[in-house]
Amino acid sequence: xxNRRFQTLVIIICLTLITLLFLPSKVFAxxxxxxxxxxxxxxxxxxxxxxxxxxxxxxxxATSYSNSKTSQTSILQTxxxxxxxxxxxxWLAAAQIARNYGYPCAATLVExxxxxxxxxxxxxxxxxxxxxxxxxxxxxxxxLKSDSKIPNxxxxxxSDNADLFYALHKVNIKSSKGLLSIYTITILDTFxxxxxxxxxxxxx
Numbered sequence: 001x002x003n004r005r006f007q008t009l010v011i012i013i014c015l016t017l018i019t020l021l022f023l024p025s026k027v028f029a030x031x032x033x034x035x036x037x038x039x040x041x042x043x044x045x046x047x048x049x050x051x052x053x054x055x056x057x058x059x060x061x062a063t064s065y066s067n068s069k070t071s072q073t074s075i076l077q078t079x080x081x082x083x084x085x086x087x088x089x090x091w092l093a094a095a096q097i098a099r100n101y102g103y104p105c106a107a108t109l110v111e112x113x114x115x116x117x118x119x120x121x122x123x124x125x126x127x128x129x130x131x132x133x134x135x136x137x138x139x140x141x142x143x144l145k146s147d148s149k150i151p152n153x154x155x156x157x158x159s160d161n162a163d164l165f166y167a168l169h170k171v172n173i174k175s176s177k178g179l180l181s182i183y184t185i186t187i188l189d190t191f192x193x194x195x196x197x198x199x200x201x202x203x204x
């Protein structure tokens with residue numbers, strides 16, 4: 001029988017997410033009505049737009065891209081610098097739609113992907129607070145406490161937490177024990193849209 005006492009067990013989650021989607025870009029702009037949406041003001045502008053307006057903005061960019069595409073060339077050959085940057089703006093608009101629907105984690109990682117920057121937090125934060133409430137994480141901690149074999153990866157289901165499902169889905173996880181039964185749980189993931197799901201119901 002295991003007589004170890006876990007009353008003092010403290011869990012610290014350290015999260016590092018590598019975002020792979022876009023290459024670094026120059027300053028860019030896209031006209032919308034009587035003003036220009038730029039890399040610098042996109043977040044502020046998109047916050048004030050309705051989902052319908054955001055979708056129209058995305059559709060306009062998609063139509064422009066579609067009209068410029070030929071079957072003989074690749075995406076990078078077809079899309080000029082300005083058009084490619086417009087596609088990035090479309091993704092920022094999509095991130096705002098995700099946030100409006102109540103998926104701030106997914107929105108955050110899309111934004112990080114567009115800006116080509118990693119995301120990390122340790123101890124407390126947007127992702128950490130949600131992860132702690134999930135059944136798959138609680139099951140991991142239960143196994144850790146009982147000295148059972150723990151997995152090296154966990155998968156967040158849509159029914160457990162839809163935001164984490166879209167943002168993370170399957171992640172690598174490991175634990176290390178410090179003094180006074182303080183465990184550091186490290187979660188690593190690459191945000192690349194690679195999860196086993198049909199995208200037709202994305203953010204529904």
